[in-house]
Amino acid sequence: MTTQQERRSGRRASAARTDAGLPGWVYLPALIGGIFIVLPLVAMVARVNWGQFWILVTSESSVAALWLSLKTATASTLLCVMLGTPMALVLARSRFPGLRLARSLVLLPLVLPPVVGGIALIYTFGRQGLLGGTLEVLGIRIAFTTAAVVIAQTFVALPFLVLSLEGSLRTAGRRYEAVAATLGANPTTVLRRVTLPLVLPGLTSGAVLAFARALGEFGATLTFAGSLQGVTRTLPLEIYLQRETDADAAVALSLVLVVVAVLIVLVTRRRGSEGVV
Structure with missing residues (x-):
């Protein structure tokens, strides 16, 4: 204390x-x-129409969109952790020709308009896409399914985790890893017992940011997955559709996303503060 x-x-x-x-x-x-x-x-x-707020946010379409957003954002965050952690480790700890180019490509979704990302995904996983045609032959369809939502969210959210974790790895340095290696620990043991616990606050913050970005994803999801209720219509898409027909519902659902975003920012800031020595 x-x-x-x-x-x-x-x-x-x-x-x-x-x-x-x-x-x-x-x-x-x-x-x-x-x-x-x-x-x-x-x-x-x-x-906000406070008198109708609860009714507006608990309608069938709103609840379906909210649950779909939470499920797909959670799945995409898990994918970001599984893929982004090794990527950040390679970028922070390796030295090879083309490292700067590799880092630029990894972070490219940060600056790409989401719609462009959605188009790129269509031409990769769509029926006539680079991989989509082969997948269709195997009976696997991705575009305009729930899986497409997860892929679109992962595509735009992955750089957030990589950027956060790479920064934590560079800040932590390599001195503890060097000591562990000197004492005879193999690389896997060093990674599991030293590196990951050391940068856990950065990994947690990156995962939270990735979840927030996935939860709010709109452009790539709409382009690549479409908007089918209960299947691909996430909360941002539901807000967009409600804006045209029921402005009160759109505002109420927007407030729900704002509250979630505020909670995410608070958690991220708290984690960041706990990581400060």
Whole structure:
């Protein structure tokens, strides 16, 4: 307990020293930026029909979309952890020709418009796609199924986990791994007993961010998976459709996503703070 209090006191003192060095004019654009982010959220909350809120968010289509979003986002997050952890380890710990190009390609979905990602997935896994034709012959159809939703979400969310974990690996350094190797531990043991526990806060934060990105995915999902209720229509797609027919329902469902996003940010920040030494 004493150690935790000392760390918190040290962080507060450090923050105080940082604040003391800021020029006064910085606070004005910072305030404007904060208002720019918060004001639209306040406007949305003010627009919510609270009398019908529970009815709107518990309609059959809304509940189906919410559960589908939660299930597919969870599945895509698991895929991100399974694929992204080795990718981050290779990018952070390996040295090979083309490493910068490999890192750029891994992070490419961060800057690609989601619709472009969806089109790329169609031409990969669609019926006439690079792999889709072969899969169709084997009786496996991916495009416009729930599996397509998971793939689209994984495609756009994977870089978030890789980026977060790679940063944690670089910050942690290699000194503990070197000590463990010197003591005779094999690479797998070093990875399992030293590396992964050391960067667990970064892995957790990356997984949470990947889940949040998957939960809010829209463009790639709509392009690659379509919008079939109970099959591919996730909550963002349901909000988009409701906006055209029932604005109150769209606002209510949007508020649900905002609340989930706030909780995710709080969890991520808490994990990040716990990882600070």
